Amino acid sequence: MHQAPLTRSVIPLRARFGIREARTQFKDVLLDLCPRLGKGGVRFVTRMLGFVSSTAGVWIHQRTRCAPTSWLCGGTRLNSPSCRRHRTERSPGIMTLGASLEGELATVVGAGRIGTLLASAKGDELAPVRLLRRQDSIEGGKKGPIYVCTRNDDLAEVVAKCPPARRGDLVFLQNGMLRSFLLEHNLEHATQALVFFAVPRVGDPPADGGGTVVWGPWAAAFAARVRSCGCQCTVLEDKQEFDCRMIEKLLWICIFGVLSESQNGMPVGEIAEKQPDRVRQLVDELAPIAEREVGLEGKHALDRGQLLQSLLDYSKKIPDFVAGFKEYRWRNGWFIERQRTPLHWELVERCRQRAAKPS
Numbered sequence: 001m002h003q004a005p006l007t008r009s010v011i012p013l014r015a016r017f018g019i020r021e022a023r024t025q026f027k028d029v030l031l032d033l034c035p036r037l038g039k040g041g042v043r044f045v046t047r048m049l050g051f052v053s054s055t056a057g058v059w060i061h062q063r064t065r066c067a068p069t070s071w072l073c074g075g076t077r078l079n080s081p082s083c084r085r086h087r088t089e090r091s092p093g094i095m096t097l098g099a100s101l102e103g104e105l106a107t108v109v110g111a112g113r114i115g116t117l118l119a120s121a122k123g124d125e126l127a128p129v130r131l132l133r134r135q136d137s138i139e140g141g142k143k144g145p146i147y148v149c150t151r152n153d154d155l156a157e158v159v160a161k162c163p164p165a166r167r168g169d170l171v172f173l174q175n176g177m178l179r180s181f182l183l184e185h186n187l188e189h190a191t192q193a194l195v196f197f198a199v200p201r202v203g204d205p206p207a208d209g210g211g212t213v214v215w216g217p218w219a220a221a222f223a224a225r226v227r228s229c230g231c232q233c234t235v236l237e238d239k240q241e242f243d244c245r246m247i248e249k250l251l252w253i254c255i256f257g258v259l260s261e262s263q264n265g266m267p268v269g270e271i272a273e274k275q276p277d278r279v280r281q282l283v284d285e286l287a288p289i290a291e292r293e294v295g296l297e298g299k300h301a302l303d304r305g306q307l308l309q310s311l312l313d314y315s316k317k318i319p320d321f322v323a324g325f326k327e328y329r330w331r332n333g334w335f336i337e338r339q340r341t342p343l344h345w346e347l348v349e350r351c352r353q354r355a356a357k358p359s
Helices: 004-016 020-033 036-048 080-085 115-120 152-160 164-169 177-182 220-227 241-263 269-275 275-295 303-319 332-337 342-356
Strands: 059-062 094-097 106-109 131-132 146-147 170-172 191-192 214-215
Touching: 020 332, 106 115, 115 131, 115 214, 152 170, 152 177, 164 170, 191 220, 191 241, 214 220, 241 269, 241 275, 241 303, 241 332, 241 342, 269 303, 275 303, 275 332, 275 342, 332 342
Parallel strands: 106 131, 106 146, 146 170, 170 191
Antiparallel strands: 059 094, 191 214
């Protein structure tokens, strides 16, 4: 028996197929290579090998390219020529260990709506879960993703309670502009996700907007956990393309946040139906500010028409959701610090006045 062809055959199969499918393919490979073994001999060999990667702990590095039309609402790309020009920073190798995409243990920090949903997910590719409160310390020994499901203002505390050797396992799910924070803490290569599903209350099923994306070393693991919750998720290999999506999400939460809060909690679906012109004006005001931050100016700027349509379409998918005016320095405040544009500044001031009134 030639060991080299056998080894080369098994690992790609395990990366491409599920466990059962790969096991069947592996047996076929053995029969082809060693017909004298017979089926009984093959069964003995596969049991002894323990399906190779499961017992040996073989690490498989797989790269999942982004879907060509998987934007916020699963529609057309926004600025695909620009994203192709900027394919310079690639996602670190996506890791799997044994039968689990998540290694030995998946940690979820934050027991709110999103954290509780992720912790409840079940699946053959998922590891056991440890659910932590934001004030809890993170275990330093076991390898696996650490899904950070806290508010932005708690991020510094979460990072401080994470052992330095495990900070590369952090997976950030927060809205807003995290770029400066991640650079400050040397976490610019950590896994980042943009969540486009809503959970009304803890324990409720998610309402999927269809545009969740993730980039980074634990991207495949996060995508598997999200899909097991019944939501779509696309793994992005290109960091520049992820930044394009990040701008889109930032604009959505900031625009619909101020419009909803300034109008007594108007649902996002109603805003999309009745006030598309105000949404368009805010897109024109805020998009250039965010584009400058990630180097998408001039001919590389996002297509305004497609961007507007994506924001409106996503809002119509979760029509009853009420966007909030919160985490100011990470969202609307980030724009205000850079430029006070007319309509945005007017709405921000109106939201502040409402917040200052006694309830």
